[in-house]
Amino acid sequence: MTAPGRIRERGPLAILLAAIALAGCSSSSATAAPGSQGPAASGEGPSATPTPVATVGPDTFVATGSMAKARVGHTASLLASGQVLIAGGDPFAHLTWTELFGPACDCFEATGEMGTERMKHTATVLPEGTVLVAGGEGSGEDPTLAELALASAELYDPATGKFTPAGSMTVPRLDHTATLLADGRVLIAGGQDDEYRILSSAELYDPATGEFTETGAMTVPRVYHTATLLADGRVLIAGGQSDADSPDNLASAELYDPASGKFTATGSMAEPRGWHTATLLADGRVLIAGGQNQIGSLASAELYDPASGTFAPAGPMTVPRSGHTATLLADGRVLMAGGNAHHEALTSAELFNPGSGS
DSSP: OOOTTOOOSOSHHHHHHHHHHHTTTSGGGOOOOTTOOOHHHHTOOOOOSOOOOOOOOSSOOOOOOOOSSOOSSOEEEEOTTSOEEEEOOOTTTOOOEEEEEETTTTEEEEEEEOSSOOBSOEEEEOTTSOEEEEOOEEOOSOTTSOOEEEEEEEEEETTTTEEEEEEEEEEEEBSOEEEEOTTSOEEEEOOBOTTSOBOOOEEEEETTTTEEEEEOOOSSOOBSOEEEEOTTSOEEEEOOBOOTTOOOBOOOEEEEETTTTEEEEEOOOSSOOBSOEEEEOTTSOEEEEOOBOSSOBBOOEEEEETTTTEEEEEOOOSSOBBSOEEEEOTTSOEEEEOOBSSSOBOOOEEEEOTTTTO
16 A cells, blocks of 8 residues: 555556566566575576577677566665675565575576665665665555655675675665765665655765765655766756646756765756656766656657756657666767657667767
8 A cells, every 4th residue: 555645656656566566476587575585495496508609790789697586666776796686676575585696697696685675775886885775665664554764774795695784774764865975975865765755964974984864855755757977076966856736847957065965956957757767977077868758758868068067958868768878888878778768668779870860
């Protein structure tokens, strides 16, 4: 049962949840009871057998090994070893167990379990290589009641493959952002709390002390926003939603200055949007792409210039996308993949070239 005012399952995630629900009768997506202790307990562990890789041309996709269980609302973190830590997810079981993707074998294998089942959390790789997992949504002791926003945090150590408690945030949060700052601290901003309110508050995690402390609040509450570390050490916060009872998105943006611990307004985007992506380009600008507004998914894109504090139009994507991913490639281009376009999940991908602006 969802409490009034809580923004849940609206937008791209709703499409994914519906797809998982429809597939729920298949053995591959059978739902474990909350608190299930992962692959070993269920007998459906991930296979470490290398997946044969077909010879393909450049700029193409090829299938790889599969995870042991379908996930949504999970995180994926690139470790120093080149492996990828997949943690949490699954809207029905709120998984505690995690897996590692190994590029050498193109396969997944089980690793340590989190202390708390969660989805819609954040996972941040810290300078020493550990991964900070913070907040998210958990099912609580009674699975028939509304899901709970979590304040707890934990650290994953790739050397041991284990999670250990890392204290608690100052307030419970889900659908927040977590940004690694230049000094090694982590800025956690916005999201929703356990009272179903959209938050303007922010806090800092300091790996040196292992503690969370409050910092300045954002100028407006935000959820489904983006947070991007700029070359000068500030953080650009853009878009999102501010009112749980309204489908309207925000065009506003603001900057967090770690030196002062304060947020200040900056230029606004041309279009209000949430569920978009924000990618720091090699030249220091930030590419804002896609997302959705009250009408539907967007194809438009904009470029933020930190020097002027303004947004300028960029060439639109080939199709509207919200809830997609954007990844900066080594050659400076940006790969846009998947997402949702007007209630249809996408398999397509495209590339943005900063030199041509399209």
